[in-house]
Amino acid sequence: MKRERNGGVWDFEHSMAPASGGQDLILGLDGGTTSTVCISMPIFPFTDGVLHPDPPVLARAIAGCSNHNSVGETAARETLEHVMADALSQSGSTRSSVRAVCLAVSGVNHPTDQERILNWLRAIFPNEVKCFVHNDAVAAMASGTMGKLHGCVLIAGTGTITYGYTEDGREARAAGAGPVLGDWGSGYGIAAMALTAVIRAYDGRGPQTLLTSSILQALQLSSPDELIGWTYADPSWARIAALVPIVVSCAESGDEVANGILHDAVQELAESVRAVVSRLGLCGEDGKDRCPLVMVGGVLEANKKWDIGKRVISLVSKEFPGMRPIRPKVEPAVGAALLAWNFLKEES
Amino acid sequence: MKRERNGGVWDFEHSMAPASGGQDLILGLDGGTTSTVCISMPIFPFTDGVLHPDPPVLARAIAGCSNHNSVGETAARETLEHVMADALSQSGSTRSSVRAVCLAVSGVNHPTDQERILNWLRAIFPNEVKCFVHNDAVAAMASGTMGKLHGCVLIAGTGTITYGYTEDGREARAAGAGPVLGDWGSGYGIAAMALTAVIRAYDGRGPQTLLTSSILQALQLSSPDELIGWTYADPSWARIAALVPIVVSCAESGDEVANGILHDAVQELAESVRAVVSRLGLCGEDGKDRCPLVMVGGVLEANKKWDIGKRVISLVSKEFPGMRPIRPKVEPAVGAALLAWNFLKEES
Incomplete structure (x- = not known):
C-alpha cells in the first residue's frame, strides 16, 4: 500500500x-x-x-x-x-x-x-x-x-540560460547565473541596460535617448531621478524585465541607444549558444553537423519587427551552419x- | 528651555x-x-x-x-x-x-x-x-x-557618486544610482565584473583568467559553480565589493581580463567627473580654469601599483587640464x- x-x-x-x-x-x-x-x-x-x-x-x-x-x-x-x-x-x-x-x-x-x-x-x-x-x-x-534529448536549448525570458545535450548523454550549460553574474542577454539584462541608459542621459554620461520619455511614461514617473526609488522599491527581476517591449519599440523607432542594447543582447545570447555547442562539439568539427536549436522565452518571441531571436539565429548560423532553429509548437x-x-x- | x-x-x-x-x-x-x-x-x-x-x-x-x-x-x-x-x-x-x-x-x-x-x-x-x-x-x-564648497568630488567605495559645486551655489551629480542602474566604476561594479568573468571563463563564453583561482581561493570555494550560491546567499553590496583588492592584484600580475575590468572602471569614473564638470562649466570653456577634484573612497586609494585613482586623474586631466586632484588629509x-x-x- x-x-x-x-x-x-x-x-x-x-x-x-x-x-x-x-x-x-x-x-x-x-x-x-x-x-x-x-x-x-x-x-x-x-x-x-x-x-x-x-x-x-x-x-x-x-x-x-x-x-x-x-x-x-x-x-x-x-x-x-x-x-x-x-x-x-x-x-x-x-x-x-x-x-x-x-x-x-x-x-x-x-x-x-x-x-x-x-x-x-x-x-x-x-x-x-x-x-x-x-x-x-x-x-x-x-x-x-x-521528446529527443539532443541539441541546444536557448531560454531567454526574465533570465537566460543555455543547455546542450549530446546523443551519448553528455551535457553542458552556459549563463543562468543571474543578473549579478552577467546574464546580460536576459529580459532583466536588457531592461536594466535601458534604465541605466536613461540615468546616463540624464546626468550627462550618455547620449539622449527615446528610452527616457518612453520608460517614464510607462512607469508614470516624472523624472529619471525617480527611477532610483522605483528600482529599489521592489527587487523583483520580472518587474524590470517587463520593460523589454518598450526597448524593442524604441529600437524599431530608430533610437540608437535602444538598438545598441538589443544588438549587445543578441551577441550575448549567441555567445551562450556558441559556448555550449563548441564544448559539446554538437555541430561537428566544421560546424555543419545538423543539430536542433530550440528557442524559448519572451525575449525570443518572433512577434516584432526587431526580432531578437532571428538575429541570434543569424549570428549562430554563421559559425554553425548545421544549427536548425526550432520554435516549439507544444x-x-x-x-x-x-x-x-x-x-x-x-x-x- | x-x-x-x-x-x-x-x-x-x-x-x-x-x-x-x-x-x-x-x-x-x-x-x-x-x-x-x-x-x-x-x-x-x-x-x-x-x-x-x-x-x-x-x-x-x-x-x-x-x-x-x-x-x-x-x-x-x-x-x-x-x-x-x-x-x-x-x-x-x-x-x-x-x-x-x-x-x-x-x-x-x-x-x-x-x-x-x-x-x-x-x-x-x-x-x-x-x-x-x-x-x-x-x-x-x-x-x-x-571647507570650501567649490569643485568636484569623486567618491568610489562600495558605490560611486560624483558631485560638483560652483562658487555661485549651483550643483550637479552623476552616477550614485546603485548597481542595477550602472554604477560600474564602483567597488561593487568592479567585483561583480570579476565574478562574471570567472563564470564566463568556466562556461566557455570568456577567456581563462587568473581571477578564477584567486577568487575561489579567497572565498574558499572549490568550483565557479559555487559562486552562484555564494552571490545569492547574501545580497550585501559591500561583501562583493570587498573582492576589489583581488582584482587589482590579478591586474598587477598581468592578467588581461582583470586589467580590462579596471580599465573599464577608470573610464566609468572619469566619465562621471567629465559629466559633472561639463554641466557646471567648472573648468571654463577651454578646460583650463583651476578646479579642485577631491578623490575619496577605497577604490581610489593610492596604495597599489595599479592605481585606479591616478589613472582617473590622468584621463580627466587630458580634457580638463585645470583639474587639481586632491586626496583629503582630514x-x-x-x-x-x-x-x-x-x-x-x-x-x-
Whole structure:
C-alpha cells in the first residue's frame, strides 16, 4: 500500500471503479518559479513507435511555484503531488494507469537534487511506473524536439540560460547565473541596460535617448531621478524585465541607444549558444553537423519587427551552419511527457 | 528651555559648572550608512580668518548608521543626537559653547529632507547656533578643500557618486544610482565584473583568467559553480565589493581580463567627473580654469601599483587640464566642521 499523504490528495482514486481508467497514461510536468503545469497523455497513439504530430493531451492541471529553492522542499513537494493528482483525476484515471512520469522542475541542478526527488516520486507511484526527474530546461528542449534529448536549448525570458545535450548523454550549460553574474542577454539584462541608459542621459554620461520619455511614461514617473526609488522599491527581476517591449519599440523607432542594447543582447545570447555547442562539439568539427536549436522565452518571441531571436539565429548560423532553429509548437509539460515516452520506447 | 529628549542624552550638561567650557566650538558630523562620526573643534584658531593647516580636533565620537532611509527617521535622529552629545561631553563643553553645527548625512537628497533635519537640529541647540545640513558628499568635498564648497568630488567605495559645486551655489551629480542602474566604476561594479568573468571563463563564453583561482581561493570555494550560491546567499553590496583588492592584484600580475575590468572602471569614473564638470562649466570653456577634484573612497586609494585613482586623474586631466586632484588629509567630519567655519566667516 502506497502512503497516503498531503491531506488525502489521492482520495479521488477510491471513488473510481477498479476497472476504470483503462488506458495507459504518461504524466509530463513542467515546474517553474512562477507556475507548474502537469499534463496527462494516452500512451496508445505512440505504441507503434511513431509520434503523433499533435500529441493529444487528456488533461492539464496548473499550480504555483514548485522550485524548492524558492518555497522550500515541503511546499514544493505538496505542489507537485497536488498538480499530478489533479491531472490524473481530470483524466478519470488512477495511479495504476500511469506507465511513466517525467518531472522537469526548475532548481534541480545537482545529481543529489535529482536523486532526492526521484526517491520521493517513486514512493508515490506503483513500483512498475518509470520515473524521470530533470530540470525545466530539459522540458523546454524536448518540447522543440518532440521528446529527443539532443541539441541546444536557448531560454531567454526574465533570465537566460543555455543547455546542450549530446546523443551519448553528455551535457553542458552556459549563463543562468543571474543578473549579478552577467546574464546580460536576459529580459532583466536588457531592461536594466535601458534604465541605466536613461540615468546616463540624464546626468550627462550618455547620449539622449527615446528610452527616457518612453520608460517614464510607462512607469508614470516624472523624472529619471525617480527611477532610483522605483528600482529599489521592489527587487523583483520580472518587474524590470517587463520593460523589454518598450526597448524593442524604441529600437524599431530608430533610437540608437535602444538598438545598441538589443544588438549587445543578441551577441550575448549567441555567445551562450556558441559556448555550449563548441564544448559539446554538437555541430561537428566544421560546424555543419545538423543539430536542433530550440528557442524559448519572451525575449525570443518572433512577434516584432526587431526580432531578437532571428538575429541570434543569424549570428549562430554563421559559425554553425548545421544549427536548425526550432520554435516549439507544444508546451514544455508536453515536452516532458514526450521525453518519458522516448525513454520508455528505448527501454522496450 | 530646550527640550530634553532621547533618554536624557544631554544630562551631562547639568553636572558642569556654568562657566565651564569657555571656548567656542564647532561641531562637524559625517553620517554614513555604516557609521557616523562627530568631531568638535575650537573656533579660536580660525578667528583671525586664516585656517590652521592641521585643524585641532578636541573630541571625536563614533556611532552607527544615521541614514534615515536605512534605519528610519527616529533611529537616525537618536544616533545623531547621541553622537553630538558624546562629542560635546568629551570636550567638557555644553551646547551653550557651540557656535555652529554642520551635519553631513547620507540620504539627504531633497530640500525637504534638508529642511526637516534642520528644524529638528535647531530645536536642540540654542537659537544663536548656526545650523547647516547637507548630504555626506559635501563633507567629503570640504575635507579636500578645507571647507570650501567649490569643485568636484569623486567618491568610489562600495558605490560611486560624483558631485560638483560652483562658487555661485549651483550643483550637479552623476552616477550614485546603485548597481542595477550602472554604477560600474564602483567597488561593487568592479567585483561583480570579476565574478562574471570567472563564470564566463568556466562556461566557455570568456577567456581563462587568473581571477578564477584567486577568487575561489579567497572565498574558499572549490568550483565557479559555487559562486552562484555564494552571490545569492547574501545580497550585501559591500561583501562583493570587498573582492576589489583581488582584482587589482590579478591586474598587477598581468592578467588581461582583470586589467580590462579596471580599465573599464577608470573610464566609468572619469566619465562621471567629465559629466559633472561639463554641466557646471567648472573648468571654463577651454578646460583650463583651476578646479579642485577631491578623490575619496577605497577604490581610489593610492596604495597599489595599479592605481585606479591616478589613472582617473590622468584621463580627466587630458580634457580638463585645470583639474587639481586632491586626496583629503582630514576626515569628512572635519570637512563638515570646516564648512561651518567657512559659512560663519562669510556671514561675519
